[in-house]
Structure formats: structure tokens, C-alpha cells
Amino acid sequence: MSKQIPEFKNEDEEREFWATHDSTEYLNWNRAERITFSNLKPSVKKISLRLPESMLEELKLLANKRDVPYQSLLKIFLAERIEKELGAH
Structure with missing residues (x-):
């Protein structure tokens, strides 16, 4: 008890x-x-990320189609993949 x-x-x-x-x-x-506090503003840390130019251009193209900044789209893609990977374990 x-x-x-x-x-x-x-x-x-x-x-x-x-x-x-x-x-x-x-x-x-x-x-x-497990819960998420979606209304909380997460602390952020700036990083430097090297990507092939072609990948960056494709990311910008996809972001433009969705009418979102490419950095935001990249965060969405990363969050989805992290959730998938953590869910698989």
C-alpha cells in the first residue's frame, strides 16, 4: 500500500x-x-543542422504546399517520427 x-x-x-x-x-x-501539456510553451534550443541542399529545397517545397514555414514542417516531421519510434518500443 x-x-x-x-x-x-x-x-x-x-x-x-x-x-x-x-x-x-x-x-x-x-x-x-503519459499526457502532454499542449498549451505550455516548450523551451527551445537553437541548433545547427547540416542538410543536403536538395533535401532542404524539397522540404521548402513541401512546406510551401502546406503554407507553413519549412522549420515548422521539419519540427512536425521530427515530432511524428519520435512519437512513432517511442511507441514502437
Whole structure:
């Protein structure tokens, strides 16, 4: 049986509690469900990516057909593939 999570006065108290306690004693992670917080603005990190010019031109062509910036289309393609790969495991 899991221990009961205590009531916290504020976020600092809760943060301190979880820094010193094992969550598996309080939660059954086998029953956890994966969710996404679609309304949160994700933090981003700028990277440099080298692509063959022909691939970049084809990406821009596809993006133009969908009326979206090519960087956005690339992120969509990457997100779909990551989800597929993680779902397969």
C-alpha cells in the first residue's frame, strides 16, 4: 500500500519534500498515464543542422504546399517520427 502524500503549504515545501523522498513509496508508477501539456510553451534550443541542399529545397517545397514555414514542417516531421519510434518500443 502506498504512503499518503502530505499536504504542502507552498511549492517550496513540496519541492523540498520530493527532493528527499522516493516517489515510488507514494505513487504506483505502473498505473501512470503519459499526457502532454499542449498549451505550455516548450523551451527551445537553437541548433545547427547540416542538410543536403536538395533535401532542404524539397522540404521548402513541401512546406510551401502546406503554407507553413519549412522549420515548422521539419519540427512536425521530427515530432511524428519520435512519437512513432517511442511507441514502437
